[in-house]
Amino acid sequence: MRNRYGNEVRGLAFVSPWLLGFLVLTLYPILATLYFSFTEYRVLTPPRWVGLRNYQDLFTDHDYFLPSLYNTIFMFLELPVATLLSVGIAILLNQKLRGMAFFRTLFYLPSVVPTVASAILWLWLLNPEYGLVNRTLDLLRLPRSEWLQSPLWSKPAFIVMDLWMVGGGIVIYLAALQGVPQHLQEAAELDGASAWKRMWSVTIPAISPVIFYNLVLGVIGTFQYFTPAFLMTGNPPGGPANSTLFYGLYLFQNAFAYFRMGYACAMAWVLFVLTLLASWVVFRSSARWVYYEGER
Amino acid sequence: MWSGEEEQAFRRVLERYQQLHPNVSIKNLGAIRDDTKAIRAIVAGAPPDLFTLSDPLYLGAIAAQGGLEPLDELFAQSGLRKEDFVRGSLSQASFRGKLYAMPFLVDAYALFWNKTLFREAGLDPERPPQTLEELRSAAIRLTKRDASGNLKQLGIAPVSNRSFYAGDIPLVMHLFAGELTAANEPKVTPDSSRNLRAFEWSAGLIEAMGGYTKVNAFAAGFGQPQGGDNPFFKGKLAMMINGQWNPYWAETYAPGLDYGVAPLPYPSDTPERRNATWLGGNFFCIPTGAPNRKEAWKLLAWMQTEEAQVLFADTMHGVPNIRSVLRNKKLRTGEPWRYHYGKFFDLVENGVPGHFPPLPVSALYNNSLLDAYDMVLDGKKPASQALKHVRERVQNELDRYP
Numbered sequence: 226m227r228n229r230y231g232n233e234v235r236g237l238a239f240v241s242p243w244l245l246g247f248l249v250l251t252l253y254p255i256l257a258t259l260y261f262s263f264t265e266y267r268v269l270t271p272p273r274w275v276g277l278r279n280y281q282d283l284f285t286d287h288d289y290f291l292p293s294l295y296n297t298i299f300m301f302l303e304l305p306v307a308t309l310l311s312v313g314i315a316i317l318l319n320q321k322l323r324g325m326a327f328f329r330t331l332f333y334l335p336s337v338v339p340t341v342a343s344a345i346l347w348l349w350l351l352n353p354e355y356g357l358v359n360r361t362l363d364l365l366r367l368p369r370s371e372w373l374q375s376p377l378w379s380k381p382a383f384i385v386m387d388l389w390m391v392g393g394g395i396v397i398y399l400a401a402l403q404g405v406p407q408h409l410q411e412a413a414e415l416d417g418a419s420a421w422k423r424m425w426s427v428t429i430p431a432i433s434p435v436i437f438y439n440l441v442l443g444v445i446g447t448f449q450y451f452t453p454a455f456l457m458t459g460n461p462p463g464g465p466a467n468s469t470l471f472y473g474l475y476l477f478q479n480a481f482a483y484f485r486m487g488y489a490c491a492m493a494w495v496l497f498v499l500t501l502l503a504s505w506v507v508f509r510s511s512a513r514w515v516y517y518e519g520e521r
Numbered sequence: 522m523w524s525g526e527e528e529q530a531f532r533r534v535l536e537r538y539q540q541l542h543p544n545v546s547i548k549n550l551g552a553i554r555d556d557t558k559a560i561r562a563i564v565a566g567a568p569p570d571l572f573t574l575s576d577p578l579y580l581g582a583i584a585a586q587g588g589l590e591p592l593d594e595l596f597a598q599s600g601l602r603k604e605d606f607v608r609g610s611l612s613q614a615s616f617r618g619k620l621y622a623m624p625f626l627v628d629a630y631a632l633f634w635n636k637t638l639f640r641e642a643g644l645d646p647e648r649p650p651q652t653l654e655e656l657r658s659a660a661i662r663l664t665k666r667d668a669s670g671n672l673k674q675l676g677i678a679p680v681s682n683r684s685f686y687a688g689d690i691p692l693v694m695h696l697f698a699g700e701l702t703a704a705n706e707p708k709v710t711p712d713s714s715r716n717l718r719a720f721e722w723s724a725g726l727i728e729a730m731g732g733y734t735k736v737n738a739f740a741a742g743f744g745q746p747q748g749g750d751n752p753f754f755k756g757k758l759a760m761m762i763n764g765q766w767n768p769y770w771a772e773t774y775a776p777g778l779d780y781g782v783a784p785l786p787y788p789s790d791t792p793e794r795r796n797a798t799w800l801g802g803n804f805f806c807i808p809t810g811a812p813n814r815k816e817a818w819k820l821l822a823w824m825q826t827e828e829a830q831v832l833f834a835d836t837m838h839g840v841p842n843i844r845s846v847l848r849n850k851k852l853r854t855g856e857p858w859r860y861h862y863g864k865f866f867d868l869v870e871n872g873v874p875g876h877f878p879p880l881p882v883s884a885l886y887n888n889s890l891l892d893a894y895d896m897v898l899d900g901k902k903p904a905s906q907a908l909k910h911v912r913e914r915v916q917n918e919l920d921r922y923p
Contacts, residue, residue, distance in 0.1 A: 265921060268564060269586035288892075288910060354671075354742030374684075374737035376899050459683025461888050465737055466899040481557050483885045483918075484582045 262491035267484040279491035290492070292467055293475040296380060300450050300471070303384045304443045308436060311391040315398035316424070329399070336392035344456040347386045348373070358385075373457060376468035383453055383469070394439050401435040402428065430516040437515045441507055448500045449473050472496060530836035537832060538823055545816060559808065563588050568808035570817040574622060577613060577804055577876075578883040584616040585881035585922050590807040591619040595818045601825060609800045609874040610842040616879045622804035623821040626830065626839030628764045629865045629874070630688055630799040632656075632786060636779040638663055638674070638759040649783035651795075653696065656760070656786045657726055663759035664730045672731055672739040678753070678761035679727055679736050681891045685743040685752065688762040689887065690894050692799040694719040695875030698791050701886070702878050709880075709915045711890060712908035720904045722788075724897050733898035749774040764801070766838045768861035782864040784872060796872040798865075802839070838862065840869050881922045886915045 237244070262279055264272035283290045318329050335343065350357050351372040359369045372382040405428055413423045429436075451473035455462050461478070463470030476496070480489035535547050550569075556579050559572040563583075574580055583589055603611060607627060614622035636646035642662050650656035660676025667673050678687035691701060699715035702708065710716070727736050743757065744750020747770055752758045754775035762785065771778050787794035805824070807817050823829055830841040831849055841847055847870045853863035877883055893907035902910070 267582070267586055268560065269583065269588045288914070352741055353738035371734050371738040374741050375734050460686070461683070461891065463892075464683045464895055465733075466895040466901060467892055478888075482888070483882075484586075485918075 258490040258493055261487050262494050264487045266487040266490070268486050269484075272487060275487070279488045280495070282488065283491060283495060289467070289470065289475055293470045293472045296468065296470060297448060297450055297472040299380050300384065300447050301444075303387055304440065304447065306384070307388060307391050307394065307443065308440065310388060311394035311439075312398055312429075312432070312436065314391070315395045315402055316428070318395065318399055319402040332395055333392040335390045338390075340452050341456060343386075343390065344453055347389075347453075348457055351382050351386070373469075374465060376466040379458070379465065379468045383450075383457075386453065397435055397439060398432060401432040405431040431518075433515045434517060437507070437511050441504055444503045444507055445500055448496055448503070451477070527837055530833060533836065534824075534829060534833050537829070538820060541823075542819075545820075547820070559806075560588070563808045563810070566810070568811050570811045570813045571805055571807055571820065574804045574806055576884070577802065577879070578887055580614065580622060580804065580806070581616050581879040581881045581883050583806070584619075584621040584879070588809055589621040590809055590811065590814055591621060592623065592807065592818070592821075593620050595815075595822075596620055599818070599822045601822060605825075605843055605845065607840070607842045607844055607847070607869050607874075609876050610802070613800060613802065613876045613879065614804050622806045623824065624802055624842040625805055625821075625824045626802065626834055626837060627842045627869065628766075628801040629840050629869050630692060630762055630764055630785065630801070631865055631868055632760060632783045633753060633763055633767060634760045634781055634783065635753065635756060635758070636781060638756060642759070646779075647781075649781060650760075650786045652789040653722060653786050654789055657722075657729070660726060660760065661729050666731070670735075672735055674757055674759060675736065675739055675752075676730055676759050677726070678758050678763070679740060680723060680762065681894050682737070682740050684737070684740045686746065688799065690720065690723060690890050691877055691887065692762065692785075692875070693723045695799060696785055696787055696791075696794050696797055697722070698794055702880065707919060709882075709886065709912055709919060711886075711893075711911040711915070712905065717905055717908055718788075720894065720897060720908060724894070724904065727898055733900075746770075747774075751775070753780075754778055762799075765840050765862055765865035768858040769838045771861075772856065772858040780861075782861045784868055794873055796868065798868045798872045798874050800869075800874050800876040802842075840865050844870060880919065882915050882918045885918055886911075889914055 261272055263274060263276060265275050265278075266272035314332055318325060318332065338346070349355070351359075353359060353369070353371045353374055356372070358372070362369050370378045370382075373379050409427050409431070410423060413427050418426065450471045454469045454471050454474050455477070458464050458469045461482075463474055463478075472492070473496075476489050476492040479485040479492065532549065535549055539545060539547060556574060556576055559569065559574075560579075560583065562568050562572075574583075580589075606624075610624045610627050611620060613627075614620060614624060632649060634649045639646040639659075642659075644659055644662065650659050656677065663674065663676035664672065665674040678685060680688045680693055681690045694701065694716045697715045697719040699713055699719050700710055701716075703710050727733055730736055731739075739757075740752075743752040744755070746763075749755075751770065751774065753761050753763070753767070754771055768782070771780065784795070785797040785799070787797055805821055807814050807821075811817055824833075825843055827843070827846050827849070830843055830846045831851060833839065834841050834846075834852055841849070841852070846852075847866040853859055853866060877887060880886060889911045893902070893911045896902045897904045897907050
């Protein structure tokens with residue numbers, strides 16, 4: 226008996242720090258939030274069971290909850306733009322030219338800037354009065370925008386700022402591009418395929434698993450959009466006119482400013498389900514456009 | 522809760538207390554701006570003996586949940602008298618008839634006006650606006666634009682602005698003698714006719730100075746309030762509603778600034794609001810279950826002595842919350858800025874103070890008002906509808922508190 230399970234016990238003993246940490250510090254809190262989402266929980270007093278009330282409140286709140294969901298979904302516009310941009314830049318950076326290492330560093334640099342520092346930097350770049358962005362628009366004789374101060378332009382302003390930080394994605398695409406089989410490229414070239422055709426029929430299919438990976442991460446990240454809005458939209462955050470009150474931001478306010486922890490937990494579970502659904506859609510679609518080597 | 526120079530000021534106060542009471546040991550955790558830290562400590566069963574509430578809007582919520590020790594008994598035993606306190610300083614710390622916190626200085630708001638810019642605009646530099654009607658016409662005259670229509674100078678700082686803090690919309694409601702709660706029942710009244718007037722007046726002024734987006738864009742270019750880039754010190758703002766800490770900063774960062782401090786203007790048909798001011802401040806609370814509540818209280822009681830008040834006010838530039846200290850010569854005479862600083866003392870002593878009522882839902886209420894004001898300025902909702910929505914949202918939440 227002892228010999229039979231000895232290995233398992235030893236194995237479990239060795240992974241037990243992680244196992245314990247996972248059960249106590251991750252799984253238990255997650256399940257607790259599920260319970261709290263059916264309660265009125267104000268943190269200092271014990272939770273009180275209210276059934277589905279929090280969920281009912283959420284979906285009838287036309288002033289805050291639904292706009293915050295809309296604001297977050299708006300940010301999904303960023304995903305296709307960021308994907309096109311980072312794949313495009315990665316392809317350019319993959320050319321065999323002198324001094325390419327310099328450009329690669331240059332494009333990656335913004336992603337190593339701490340979020341708070343880049344937030345402050347962009348507050349000034351986007352400043353309607355003195356910002357470089359508006360100054361540049363003036364020089365090009367294009368109309369200026371009030372950016373973060375305008376309910377119409379505040380979300381696009383965040384998209385512009387995020388596009389500056391696509392360096393992380395570029396590096397991953399660059400690595401994938403280096404792995405595109407050279408013999409396929411050469412074969413296509415010998416068959417007379419143009420550079421354009423080679424890109425669409427060889428390069429893009431070869432890196433499609435990486436595009437898929439970045440897309441899934443992008444979907445999850447967009448649903449959790451929080452930090453830039455928290456840092457850059459003044460006090461209390463979310464303005465002007467709630468145009469940057471993203472889902473995560475409103476969840477945070479409920480939990481930590483309004484003593485509505487039960488409500489915030491319900492929001493977290495709705496977010497979890499939405500993220501799950503969206504990821505499922507991306508996964509389902511992947512059969513159509515993601516190519517794995519070894520597949521037929 | 523404070524940092525930098527202000528934290529040093531608080532440390533000096535604590536050091537003095539320890540000199541006087543060598544048997545007491547105080548550990549100041551300092552620079553905690555996050556009230557949820559104290560709340561987490563209370564929940565975790567390890568409350569501090571004493572903590573500062575950096576946002577008074579949280580007082581009601583914590584007190585309603587039994588997180589704070591009521592202080593009335595200790596107050597009575599220590600021989601303090603309510604009538605010695607500045608009006609509003611204790612009501613701001615009270616909830617459902619019980620005292621849950623002690624003030625240590627208060628903040629007060631008044632009107633600042635730039636005499637040089639008044640002169641340039643052809644206004645009498647020695648006569649600040651008395652009524653809100655005068656304020657409005659002066660603000661419009663003092664607003665300047667460049668050739669392409671962008672603002673170059675704003676008549677008055679917008680209230681409830683997310684970039685530059687110059688009072689919130691409830692302050693304007695106070696000027697219109699609007700109440701945020703009903704007198705005898707637990708009802709919120711943001712959409713009363715007086716509050717609606719305050720909302721519309723305030724939104725109308727922003728409209729008249731260039732509109733929501735233009736004013737916001739201009740305010741986004743304002744620098745830090747504590748520094749040489751403060752827009753009032755730089756002459757970008759002709760007037761602002763702001764606190765008693767400004768005169769010291771003005772002398773430090775803009776020594777030549779020619780300005781004055783006046784009571785907040787009132788609507789001409791509401792003369793009972795002549796000499797109005799608005800209070801804010803930081804409060805000290807003893808959490809339920811604090812291990813040394815008696816010792817904590819002794820420190821709070823000592824903070825009300827003239828010595829402690831003068832010591833702290835002299836470096837913090839707050840307004841003493843003990844009436845007799847308001848006449849203290851040391852605080853009010855000497856350097857030129859103290860003349861303006863003293864104006865706040867008079868206003869607090871003889872004026873009509875208002876403050877946000879402590880409710881379990883104060884933070885939600887205040888933010889909802891701010892959001893509603895934004896919606897009105899952005900043209901998304903008419904004021905009456907926006908305020909009605911605030912009432913429904915906040916009342917709904919208030920009704921859920923036991």
